[in-house]
Amino acid sequence: MGRRLLYLASPPLLTLAVVLLVSSAVFAQNDSSQPPVSWNFSSQSGAIVLHAHIKDGWRLYSTTMPDSLVNSRIVLDSSAKAIITGIEEHGRLQTAYDTVLSATTRFFTDDVEWVVHLRPAAGPSTGTASPGGPSTGTSSPGGPSTGPSSPGGPSTGPSSDLKGVINYMAEYGKDSIVTNGEQFRYGRTADGDLVAKSTALRSTGATLKLTTIDLANPINKCGGTGAEGSKGLLSIFILGFLGGLLGLIMPCTFPMIPLTVSFFTKRATSRSKGIANAFLYGFFIFLIYVLISVPFYFLKQSDSNILNTISTSVPLNIIFGAIFIVFALSFFGLFEITLPSRFSNSVDARSNITSVGGIFFMALTLAIVSFSCTGPILGSLLVGALNQTGGAVQLTVAMAGFGLALGLPFALFALFPQWLKSLPRSGNWMNTVKIVFGFIEIALAVKYLSNADLVVHKGLLKREVFVAVWLLIDIALVLFLFGIVRFHHDPPPARLSTGRKITGLFFIAVGLYLAPGVTNTEYAKLPLLSGIAPPWNYSIYHRDFHLINDFEKAVQLAKQEHKPILIDFTGWACSNCRHMEEQVWPKPAVQNLIQNDYVLVSLYVDDRQALPEDQQFEFTSSDGSKRAIRTIGDKFATMQTENFGSVSQPFYVLLSPDQRLLTRPVAYTPDPAAYAQWLQCGLDAFKTVSSSSAKN
Numbered sequence: 001m002g003r004r005l006l007y008l009a010s011p012p013l014l015t016l017a018v019v020l021l022v023s024s025a026v027f028a029q030n031d032s033s034q035p036p037v038s039w040n041f042s043s044q045s046g047a048i049v050l051h052a053h054i055k056d057g058w059r060l061y062s063t064t065m066p067d068s069l070v071n072s073r074i075v076l077d078s079s080a081k082a083i084i085t086g087i088e089e090h091g092r093l094q095t096a097y098d099t100v101l102s103a104t105t106r107f108f109t110d111d112v113e114w115v116v117h118l119r120p121a122a123g124p125s126t127g128t129a130s131p132g133g134p135s136t137g138t139s140s141p142g143g144p145s146t147g148p149s150s151p152g153g154p155s156t157g158p159s160s161d162l163k164g165v166i167n168y169m170a171e172y173g174k175d176s177i178v179t180n181g182e183q184f185r186y187g188r189t190a191d192g193d194l195v196a197k198s199t200a201l202r203s204t205g206a207t208l209k210l211t212t213i214d215l216a217n218p219i220n221k222c223g224g225t226g227a228e229g230s231k232g233l234l235s236i237f238i239l240g241f242l243g244g245l246l247g248l249i250m251p252c253t254f255p256m257i258p259l260t261v262s263f264f265t266k267r268a269t270s271r272s273k274g275i276a277n278a279f280l281y282g283f284f285i286f287l288i289y290v291l292i293s294v295p296f297y298f299l300k301q302s303d304s305n306i307l308n309t310i311s312t313s314v315p316l317n318i319i320f321g322a323i324f325i326v327f328a329l330s331f332f333g334l335f336e337i338t339l340p341s342r343f344s345n346s347v348d349a350r351s352n353i354t355s356v357g358g359i360f361f362m363a364l365t366l367a368i369v370s371f372s373c374t375g376p377i378l379g380s381l382l383v384g385a386l387n388q389t390g391g392a393v394q395l396t397v398a399m400a401g402f403g404l405a406l407g408l409p410f411a412l413f414a415l416f417p418q419w420l421k422s423l424p425r426s427g428n429w430m431n432t433v434k435i436v437f438g439f440i441e442i443a444l445a446v447k448y449l450s451n452a453d454l455v456v457h458k459g460l461l462k463r464e465v466f467v468a469v470w471l472l473i474d475i476a477l478v479l480f481l482f483g484i485v486r487f488h489h490d491p492p493p494a495r496l497s498t499g500r501k502i503t504g505l506f507f508i509a510v511g512l513y514l515a516p517g518v519t520n521t522e523y524a525k526l527p528l529l530s531g532i533a534p535p536w537n538y539s540i541y542h543r544d545f546h547l548i549n550d551f552e553k554a555v556q557l558a559k560q561e562h563k564p565i566l567i568d569f570t571g572w573a574c575s576n577c578r579h580m581e582e583q584v585w586p587k588p589a590v591q592n593l594i595q596n597d598y599v600l601v602s603l604y605v606d607d608r609q610a611l612p613e614d615q616q617f618e619f620t621s622s623d624g625s626k627r628a629i630r631t632i633g634d635k636f637a638t639m640q641t642e643n644f645g646s647v648s649q650p651f652y653v654l655l656s657p658d659q660r661l662l663t664r665p666v667a668y669t670p671d672p673a674a675y676a677q678w679l680q681c682g683l684d685a686f687k688t689v690s691s692s693s694a695k696n
Helices: 012-030 202-206 228-248 256-267 271-291 294-298 306-311 314-331 341-350 356-369 371-386 392-415 417-422 428-456 463-481 498-518 551-561 575-584 588-597 632-644 672-695
Strands: 003-007 037-044 047-054 058-061 073-076 082-091 094-098 103-108 111-120 162-172 176-188 194-196 335-338 565-570 599-604 617-620 626-629 651-655
Touching: 037 162, 037 176, 037 194, 037 617, 037 626, 047 058, 047 162, 047 176, 073 082, 228 392, 271 356, 271 392, 314 428, 428 463, 463 498, 551 565, 551 599, 565 575, 575 672, 588 672, 599 632, 626 632, 632 651, 651 672
Parallel strands: 003 335, 565 599
Antiparallel strands: 037 047, 047 111, 058 103, 058 162, 073 162, 082 111, 094 103, 162 176, 176 194, 565 651, 617 626
C-alpha cells in the first residue's frame, strides 16, 4: 500500500462540497464583472464627476480617511496636465468605530458622487495624492474634501486625454476588505470641456435590451423550451446513478456489502427488524449524498448567470484539473487520501449506538472510508452538474442518483441474503479497477484544463493536441492491462483474466478510434467526442468557418442581404453546444437552411476577453440591479438573460433584420429533423413579415 500523505480535516464528502462552494464564492466575488462598486463618469464646469453605486452590504471608504487607515484615493496619470485641488463627496457620509482597526472610519453605502476639482499644471508632475492638507475645494454635505494632490502613475494613451484611476477600498461586514482599482479617461472638446470616455457609455448598453422582442407573441408559435428541463433532470439522475454503481464496485466500498448486511441480519432481534435496519442504512446513505447539494442553494442569486460563471471560471477549472491528477496519483498507489484517525475513530464509535442515530453514523462511516475511491467519481459528478443550467436542483438530482445506487444494494442484499453468495470475492481485480480509474481521472483532468484553455484562447490544448494526449493515456492504459506497464502495489497476474483481456481489447478499440483525430482529414471529426474535445475550428490546422461573433454586424448584414438572423448563444466550455455544431448543423437539411437562408451569429457567453475600454459600461437590468460589462462574455450573457430570460447554452433565437421575434427560442435540440423544422418555421415567419411590409 502507498504512504498516507494527504489528510482531510473534516468529512471528505462534505469537504468537497464546501471546497466547491467556497471556491465558487471566491471566484464569483473576485470576478472582474462583479466588483463591489460600479462606476459612472461625467463632468461639470471643469470638474470630473465619479458616481459610485455600492452593492448591498458593502461600505465604500471615504477619500478623507488618512493613509494610516483604510482609504480611497483618486490618482491622475503622470501624463495628465492637471492637479487635483479638491474633492467634494455628495452622499450620506457615515461614521462607525471599527474594533479591528481600533479607529473611527468614514464610509458610504448605496450611492455616492465624488466631484473632483482640477486646475491646469505646467507639465507632468509626480507623486501621489496626499490627504490631510488644507482643502482648496468647496466642502459639501458629503464631508470635507482632501487636500492638494499630485498625480502619479504610468503614462499611457494620448497626452490630450485626462486619465487616472480610483484606488478604492470597500468592506463587507467586519471581516472582508477589498482593494480595487477603476480606471477612467476623459477627452476634451474643441472648447476645452472634459467629456467622459470611460465606462459610462449608455448608448452601448442600450443595445443589450432589444425593445422589439415580445417573447409572448412571436410571429409563429413554433419552438419553445418547455420540455428540455425534465429530460435534462432525468439524464443527470441516470448519470448520477451510474456514478454510484461505479463507486459501489470500488475496493473501498465493495467489501463492506457482505460485512454490513451480515451485521444487520445477525444483530437484529428478528429478520424483519434486520431488514428494516438495512433499509434505513441504505436510506441514510442516500440522504447523506443528497445533503451535499444543500450548500449550493445558498449561492448568491442576484447574478442569474453565476453558475455559468463558476463552471467556466479559469482558476476553478485549473483547480479541478489539479484535483483529479491528485486523485489519479492516489489510485496509482503513490499515496492514500484518508482522514485523521481521531475523526474516523470518533465517527466509528458513534456508529456502535444501537439506534436510528447509530445507523446514521454507520452510513456516515461508509461515506468517509469509501471517499478515497468514490471521491473522484463524486467530484466529476459535482463539476458536471455545475455545467448544467438547473444549478442546485440538478446537483440534488445528481447526488440523489449517486446515493441511491450506493445505498440500494445494502437494502436489497438484506432482503435477499442468498444473493451474497453470488458476489465475486474481493481480490486483485479491485486494484486493477482502481488503476484503470486512475487513467480515466487523468483524462478528466485534461478535459478541465482544456475548458480553461478554451475560455482564454491560449491555444495550448487545441483539438489535435487534446486528442493526442488522450491517445497517449489510452496507450498507457492498454500496456497496463496486458501486463507490460506495472505498478509496484499491483503486479500483473501470472495469467491474464478474461475480463482484463476484454477490457484491454476495448481500450485498443478506443485508441484506434482516437488516432485519426490528430489528422487533418474527414475521419478526424470523431462524433463520439462531440462536446468533449475542443471544437473543430479550435485546431492546429487553422480551420476557419468565418463565423460572425458580433451582433451589430449580423444585424447590418441581415438588412443588406434581406435574411433573418439565427442567434447562437453558446460557450467555449459548453459540451451540448459542440454536439449541436458537429452533429446537427452539418446535416444537409440543417446546413442548407443556415448557409443559404440565415445570417448566423455566435455569441460566446463565457468569453473572458476584455472589451475595449470605450465599450465597457454599467448595465441596469430590468429588476433594477446593476451589472458591470467588462468582457465579451458579460455582454452576451446579459443580452441573453435580459431579452430571453434564459441562462442556458446552447440557446437559439430567430429574429428578423428589424429584430422582431420570428419563433419561440429553442435550446439543445439533438434531433436534426426537429431543428430543421424549427428553422423552416422561422423562415416562413420571415416571409410573412416581408410580405406584409411590401404591401404596406
